[in-house]
Amino acid sequence: KRVAIFISGGGSNMVSLLDSMTGDHPARPCLVLSNKADAGGLARAAERGVPTAVVDHKPFGGDREAFQEALQAELENAAPDILCLAGFMRVLTGSFTSRWEGRMLNIHPSLLPKYRGLHTHARALEAGDAEHGCTVHEVTAELDDGPILGQATVPVLPGDTPDALAARVLVQEHRLYPAVLRRFAGGNREMLRLSEA
Numbered sequence: 001k002r003v004a005i006f007i008s009g010g011g012s013n014m015v016s017l018l019d020s021m022t023g024d025h026p027a028r029p030c031l032v033l034s035n036k037a038d039a040g041g042l043a044r045a046a047e048r049g050v051p052t053a054v055v056d057h058k059p060f061g062g063d064r065e066a067f068q069e070a071l072q073a074e075l076e077n078a079a080p081d082i083l084c085l086a087g088f089m090r091v092l093t094g095s096f097t098s099r100w101e102g103r104m105l106n107i108h109p110s111l112l113p114k115y116r117g118l119h120t121h122a123r124a125l126e127a128g129d130a131e132h133g134c135t136v137h138e139v140t141a142e143l144d145d146g147p148i149l150g151q152a153t154v155p156v157l158p159g160d161t162p163d164a165l166a167a168r169v170l171v172q173e174h175r176l177y178p179a180v181l182r183r184f185a186g187g188n189r190e191m192l193r194l195s196e197a
């Protein structure tokens with residue numbers, strides 16, 4: 001299976017995915033694409049010999065469809081079987097997600113369906129949750145709402161700040177996403193539950 005990964009920033013999840021696709025893993029990376037030319041993850045992908053591309057969303061203004069057509073053109077080249085969003089910060093509309101339905105994953109830093117959208121760690125702290133975590137789900141037209149493929153939980157600790165909690169969740173993201181991708185690439189869509197080791 002060929003995997004394309006979309007990023008917008010440092011790409012720590014992308015690195016975890018790249019480094020997991022070795023040996024008898026059924027998938028290999030074919031592209032890392034960013035909507036930001038200065039995304040740190042692009043250099044980390046290039047270091048690992050993975051082709052990269054940039055499709056800057058800004059020249060398209062608010063024309064999401066045109067931006068998505070440009071994304072699709074890059075994907076036609078790379079011909080991935082699976083698309084992994086990893087810290088990709090652009091909302092994708094139904095015309096794009098419908099083309100990739102069932103073949104596109106995303107990682108979200110909360111225990112969905114709680115806290116769709118942004119600022120998830122602050123919201124979990126605000127709510128006084130004892131537990132928090134991350135979710136890998138299939139991407140649909142609804143934001144952060146597709147079928148859940150895996151979740152990892154962490155405890156919320158006294159005195160946690162959003163940054164401390166985010167850092168604890170990120171460690172689990174780097175465990176969960178590779179584990180879910182390996183199963184998904186092998187055709188296994190059973191829900192995976194991890195808890196902090």
Ligand code: GRF
Pocket residue numbers: 007008009010011012013014086087088107108109166170173
């Ligand atoms: C992380 O907080 C992750 O939860 C979210 O995007 C942020 C950056 O991820 N998906 P990465 O380091 O760019 O993979």
